[in-house]
Amino acid sequence: MAETTGDRPAGGQPAAAGGPGRVLVAVYGVFALAAGARAAVQLSTRFAEAPVAYLLSALAAAVYVVATVALARGGRRVALVAITVELVGVLVVGTLSLVDRAAFPDETVWSGYGRGYLFIPLVLPVVGLLYLRRATRTPSP
Amino acid sequence: MIVPLVVAVTVVAGLLALAGVASTLAHRRIGLLHLWGAALLELLLLVQAGIAVVLLLGEERLADTPTFLGYLAGIVLLPIAGALWARTEPSRWAGTVLAVAAGAVGVMVWRLQELWEATGG
Numbered sequence: 001m002a003e004t005t006g007d008r009p010a011g012g013q014p015a016a017a018g019g020p021g022r023v024l025v026a027v028y029g030v031f032a033l034a035a036g037a038r039a040a041v042q043l044s045t046r047f048a049e050a051p052v053a054y055l056l057s058a059l060a061a062a063v064y065v066v067a068t069v070a071l072a073r074g075g076r077r078v079a080l081v082a083i084t085v086e087l088v089g090v091l092v093v094g095t096l097s098l099v100d101r102a103a104f105p106d107e108t109v110w111s112g113y114g115r116g117y118l119f120i121p122l123v124l125p126v127v128g129l130l131y132l133r134r135a136t137r138t139p140s141p
Numbered sequence: 142m143i144v145p146l147v148v149a150v151t152v153v154a155g156l157l158a159l160a161g162v163a164s165t166l167a168h169r170r171i172g173l174l175h176l177w178g179a180a181l182l183e184l185l186l187l188v189q190a191g192i193a194v195v196l197l198l199g200e201e202r203l204a205d206t207p208t209f210l211g212y213l214a215g216i217v218l219l220p221i222a223g224a225l226w227a228r229t230e231p232s233r234w235a236g237t238v239l240a241v242a243a244g245a246v247g248v249m250v251w252r253l254q255e256l257w258e259a260t261g262g
Contacts, residue, residue, distance in 0.1 A: 019232045026226055026241040033218065034249075037211035045207050 024131055025072045027124060032064035034117075035109045042106060050103060056093055057108040063089065067128065080132055087125035090114060094122070142196075142257040146189045147250055153182045154247035161240030164233065171227055171235045179224040179239065182246060186217045189250075193257070204259040212256065216249045 039058040047054055063086045070079035094113035097104040107116050114121030157178040164171055190213050203209050223242025227235040 018230065019234050022226065022230050022232075023234055023237045023241060026223065026238045029222065029226070030219070030241060030245045033215045034245075037215045038208070041207045041211045 021071065021131060021135065024128060025068060027120070028064055028068040028071060028128075031109065031117075031121065031124065032061065032068045035061035035064050038109065042108075046106075050106065053097075053104045053106065053108060056089070056110070060086075060089060060093075060109050071128070076132060076136065079128070083125045083128040083132065086121075087129070090121050090125065142189065142193050142254055144254070146185065146192070147254050150182065150185050150189065150250045151247050153178065153185060154243045154250070157182055157243040158240040158247065161227075161236035161238070161243060164236030165240075168233045169236075170231065170233065171239060175227070175236065175239055176224060179220045179243075182243065183217070183220040186220065186246070186250075190217055202260060203256065205256055209253065209256040212249060212253050216246055216253065219246050219249070 035057070039054065039061040042054040042057055063082050067079055067082035067086060069075075070082055090110045090113060093104075093108065093110035097108075097111040104111055109117060109121050113119060157175065160175055160178060161171065164175065193209075193213060197203070197206065219242045223239050226242075227238040230238060
């Protein structure tokens, strides 16, 4: 196989995700959905129990939504910021949830470094950053 | 929620994921087989969602109804979103996109089953 089939540069317009990038968008979309549903339920039904944990849960959902949209539409800079926040978030929340279990009574997508989600939340931002780096390196006319 | 239906959803989702990965490995785009598979999966999910909602309106009580409904709403969107996102992809990666959606359905349906079995008492 030759180079990535994903890039479709169109005269200065940001190229929409294609090829392997589209798979990445699909995975991000699933997590945006899962984290969003979870955060919505937590915030609307038991916010007072653990406000910090549930606000972080909502932040995670927002980050996934932004990253999904940015990757899908080719917004490199926004995607880069969102995925970096995601990586920091999963590391910080993952550590906090293990150190201070009382503050995180309910699992969030980032609890225990994404343990409840096959550690995909931990791997995903790394894959996302590698993808962005490779996509940026690809020479565009 | 009916266990045989959960199993049927898992089997169809698994086969759809395999078909998706196979088309990527074979360097081919997705075909009618994939779209029919996604349609069948969606049909099963809608039937199951309908049964669950009817039972909930009746006697059934869950420990965590909002979470259950959140997952239920999410899972019926997945095959549609996956199929739409895969259909507009002209390369062999379309199959993997569909496989991601199908795999997520296969996992989520068991999470739904867990939530269903936890009754409010």
